[in-house]
Amino acid sequence: MKQVKYDVIVVGAGPAGSLAAIHAAKGGAKTLLLEKDRDIGYPVRCAEGVSHIGLTNYVALDPRWIRSTIKDAILIAPDSTQVPVATNNEMGYIIDRRIFDYDLAMLAAKEGVEVQTKAYVYDLLKAENGAVTGVKLDYMGKKLEIASKIVIGADGVESRVGRWAGLHTAVKIKDMESCAQFTVAGINVDPGKILFYFGESWAPGGYLWVFPKGNNLANIGLGVNGERTGLGCALDLLSKFLKNHYPEASILTTVAGGVPVAKTLKRITTDGLLLVGDAARTVNPISGGGIATGMLSGKLAGEIAAEAIEKGDFSNSYLENYSKKWSKAQGKNHERLYRVKEVIFRLTDEELNSLAAKVINIPVSERTLLRIFKTLFMNRPALMKDILLAIAGL
């Protein structure tokens, strides 16, 4: 924090914040990236799965990030029927977010962004008309105020930046997945295969995942819908699963987490402020994946912020260009996926079992996710249309 005034301050150095900073700086804006934690990329509250396209659309792939390359995905019904899904070869990866997030912040620094850790933002500076004009932060016990023309809120699921600016950001309980995850060692898993378990006994209103990281390591976690935590907290359900399925596992890491499986906020901009990533609720409502979509929103916001600086217009009416771009690129699709989510995560165990029994008869090479949805939504043309449009748009 060498300067007293910046063009753009980004709050939060996750993938969305770093991409926003990179693109703001690329566009010529003097940019500061603030992170409350002492380390960028740690702790990792993520299963670290990302598709090949989702990753390489926004950054040049560095092999150091990749812990395993995923070739197969298996869906598991409540009655334990295993349903392998047809996939293409370059499906995706389990990455190491500790290195990945760190590298993204480093790329930002390379673009001229000033990066500062241990910088906890606790409020915003505002002009008399309510426009955001900077941040208040606590840096190693010292209270500082730093002015900027634009603030980008990239402060994750726990985002408060948007609220301070007057935006409605609270997530509904039915749109929050309550998650627990272990990174475990010493288990026998196929490094190219990801597993998803569905149903009341594994993860009510969500799913349980086993994502291999190579070397007999895996991220094993689950998300329970906020409305359905009555059967036990996420950690208890996960401990039960591990004991039954991988009693030999050593638990190296335990993390909690919240995933907002919501539609993107109605408003993600106001005068002098843009929200990106989890803070704007850009997570894919079905998969819960937010790395790629967070990076996309960060990129779009960074670009618009730089343009706004160049034009000298930081008003909401200019910054709304970001929200329009997001909506076109991904937001509309998320609304479709949200409608589908509202149905599929409410299926009963019997309905899931009967779906599995049907789709298992489709030859595996034709058993795509789309085919599975088609089977499920045979008599529901509106949802079928949502899925077709969403898959075409992705």
Added chain:
Amino acid sequence: MIQIDDNRCDLCGACVGICPADAIAMSELKLRIDPDTCINCDLCVIVCPFNALEAEHEASKV
């Protein structure tokens, strides 16, 4: 009043995201709930993956 069990809390932020009253603050080291802002909706208690929060309402304080 919401009681926080710091030993169980993982500072994940799920409760902060769900709180409709903006009553919860989370720094790198600690979670804090402002009892004056809290509206006792218990959503944070419901969403916590680690059971680190507990509601202590007047009625239950016999």
